[in-house]
Amino acid sequence: MFGPHAPESPCLVIDLSRVRDNLHALRSALSGLGDRHPTRIRFAVKASPVPEIIRLLAEEGTEFDVASVGEIEQCLALGVDPATLCFGNPIKKAAHIAAAYAAGVRRYAFDTEDDLTRISEYAPGSEVECRFLASTPQSRTPFGTKFGCAPGEAVRLLVRARDLGLVPVGPYFHVGSQQLDPAAWRIGIEQAAAITEALAVKDIPVRAVNIGGGLPISYADPAPELSVPGAVIAETAARHLPEHTDIVVEPGRALVGSAGVIHAEVVNVRIAPDGRRWVYLDIGRYNGMAETENEYIAYRITTLRDGDIADDAVIAGPTCDGDDVLYQRTRVLLPTTLRAGDPVRILDAGAYTASYSSVSFNGFPPLTVHVIGAERE
Template sequence: MIDGSTSPYLVLYPDRVAAAYRALGAALPGARIRYAVKATPVPEVLLALAAAGAEFDVASPGEIELCLGLGIAPELLCYGNTVKKAAQIAGAHARGVRRYAFDTADDLRRIARHAPGAEVECRFLPATPPSRTPFGGKFGCAPGEVAPLLTMARDLGLVPAGPYFHVGSQQTDPAAWRIGLEQAGRIAGELAAAGIPVRSVNIGGGLPIPYAEPAPGLAELGAVITAAAREHLPPGTALVVEPGRALTGAAGELHCEVVAVRIAPDGRRWVYLDVGRYSGLAETENEYIVYRIATERDGDPRTEAVLAGPTCDGDDVLYQCTRILLPVTLRAGDRVRILDAGAYTASYASVSFNGFPPLTVHVTGAEREWVQS
């Protein structure tokens, strides 16, 4: 039973996750859906997706152990992080993981040495429009490097799966996937010339959800992706998609309360919540993600406010440039809900920054409570 006196806390609804999985499957029929565990690494969420038929993108030994500990078969896991140590590759291989992503020759050699015979995907950096939360240049080789690297993979005894790209998190321009698939199609042609058939093309994640601003729906995105794949990829090429927030974002609500309200010397109203950037709302950095906010006083007149977290850190401010309208009657102790907060909240919450406890997570329909630790 949820204890409403303990604030803040996140409530997750696994039935919403399963519904989002079905909706994505309908929008991309035949695609392999590989859930990005980092988005919401909660056991009940992973079990709901496993029951629905998902694969899993894991980025660390901890995520591998979490999945395996829940009885998820290692064949369903892909070590998708291109930044990993030799010991981590060896450990994953020893636990039965046989799929890996890479974007450098050095990482490829490590995989060949410590995970012999594994299937590999080569991640490239696509020339796509910027997303709401971009990766910058952290991941991905140049498109022209993919065919030589996958040829090298074959020569090292690995199994080349195909190219892999990611259009950036919360990507709201459907053209991004068309551009990425066009580039992947050219790479597939280069591989075919080298005698290497493309088994699959991994189009990554980035599928958006509507927050305070609208976003294209799955049906629209699916139509664009399906048409581009049909046009640019060899017949029979499997599509792999790695959603995170598209499956879990709308499946969670963050419950919190107002700690204080003040009028600053410059005349701006500041509203302080008991949850902030370090307790789950890291995606408000640079105000990239603007959540919808509901209060008990939403029928009252509203004016602009700066919204901030509770810690003694000057960066713990959620929104001061984005125009946030909140009821003028908000007072300390008022309850607030942050909507569509199911993704990248529990996983981003610090353990005890500034002495604040970790974020509590309640899962509806579960007999127990899962707490970030």
Template sequence: MSDLSAATGVTDRPRGTARTSALQRFLDEQRPETPFLVMDLAQVRQRYQQLSTALPDARICFAVKANPTPDVVGELVAQGASFDVASPGEIDLCLARGAAPESISYGNTIKKRRDIARAHEQGVRLFATDSAADLANIAEAAPGSRVFCRVLVDNAGSRTPFGRKFGCTPEQAAQLLRRAAELGLDPCGVSFHIGSQQLDPQAWEHGIDAARRVFEDCAAHDVRLRMVNLGGGLPAGYTETAPPLADYLDAIEKSLESNFAERPELLIEPGRFLVGDAGVLRSEVVLVTDSCDGERSWVYLDIGRYNGLAETEGEAITYRLRTSRDGDETGPVVLAGPTCDGDDVIYQHARYELPRTLRGGDTVDLLSAGAYTASYSSVGFNGFTPLPTYCVDGDRRA
């Protein structure tokens, strides 16, 4: 089995040996029932520190949906992070792990009035919106709160784009923010999201340019905005090589300088970047069978679309793999999950080659699997249980 530090593609790890040994020790010694996800809190901590150092004036709001493991949230609370939440459950989780209410941004534009009221009662004062109906609910249920409006932008370059579900035009955003002021709310700024696992550092230009236009429109009507929410999109390390963090931040800085004479307050909502590379998902081979065409073997794992690998839909996210038989002769395979569902096929178009010696009971590790795996796991499709998560800390030796 190859060394984890070489396999995960994680960079900037000055204490990589300790972190590797913590994960590897867990995998080698603990051996829980598969499938399971194991997270290295040290890597989460390092990624947060890396981003906060590189973008020191930005408020970093962890997108809780990426990995809501309580210990992960608690680690980020300890680091001073803020949190982007989508539901009352995520608010409860953050508060239970010690987050201050003022550190929470209710970033979902689709929310019930009673959920807004509950968040306000808990002390949350920052809300996203993108519609007149939602804005009216915020004004009624969370009076005096700060609001920012999400604009719809081009998601080109993203492996998992958002389509047209969220956001409005810059003109509509300006109208909504002006209306927010009339309703007694504090219209603080503009947000956008250029798509998850964004591989084009220049993509943020679309959102920053749109934010500038909203700022100018509002200023012409004596409504002064002050915050730009840069959203998420910073990548993790899958089979496609992503540019380094510096390329993204350089592009963002240049766009801010060209669009704003006075630098706005910044907020950023990383999820995948903070937790993706910190996780290894261990699965077990259930069966290996010959294909009907005789060209590729089918490798069936005990993990699939419904118990952790939802992001393999359309083969959008292609994980790097490591097996217990690495080093043996390889051949082309189709990878599939364990359920009685014809759509539970993981990879059949992306070309994967795995050892020809793989048999039932062997292990296959999916690397950089810390984001959108356990959080996407179903509650029990076909009776398969949700994906459990364990945490280790590579900076603290046992």
């Protein structure tokens, strides 16, 4: 991991073979859905819009959740079939819906009547999924109440979708990213099933339930294996959803998180006037470590000096911004021998790192990405 030909620091190294393995592991974790609930995996491009990842997943037959015209254009430029894209962001301008439609996108998610009306005008006849706010436990990086209508409103809006000439596909929920409680999917699917029943009464058969992303990976804190939420999903779907309702899963983190390692470097070590040791890295909140906001995600950090005596450290990024601190409440132990110039590795950093890094805050460039493991085994 610390070889002599390490790329320039900081950077993210993505192992494509790991992305493929993660996809296969996810398919296997969801295999309990069987033929009863055909399963469609839709990669959330925002997690890691790396061309090689998008091409690989397209070859593997996934669909893509895209959040903007930029992501649509990127997928199409890589040869992705627009029929496999879903414009899943409920916040979109009329002009962007029109651009998506012109590009061939025929699937949209929404959570308000306004957006639904715009979709009917600018993307007529398209398939629509209605995002509702499921009553799930809070995840590590929660959406709060930013997205999703009330479940009863979802029924009304999907009926309205039919009346507007659209194809109402079904309900959609997202349990929040890095969801550690498998019961979240049970709750969401039960609520989606109640919406499905209410729609059946109105002669609207639900074709698919979109159960969103949120599948967790292990960071410093362990997460349940994918088979655990996978079993809950299969069991709840079998119990509550009509046979042959598709299940759409929208993973980001679970496909790419463990496939990435950040190569970074210690820039400085300082003992602050209060006696705390600060370790400054060449990577921080603005060039890749955005998910350390509120210390939500506790990444594992390794160094060449692991094994030396370790002690508490505050970890900070390289910019002049006071918020560019990764961990000051989370306990991080690093070797006391750590010095400027020492390489560090930040593990399981393939999701929401490079895609979040700023264009040039303080003049620091966005995180560069290197891809390895491209060969098929």
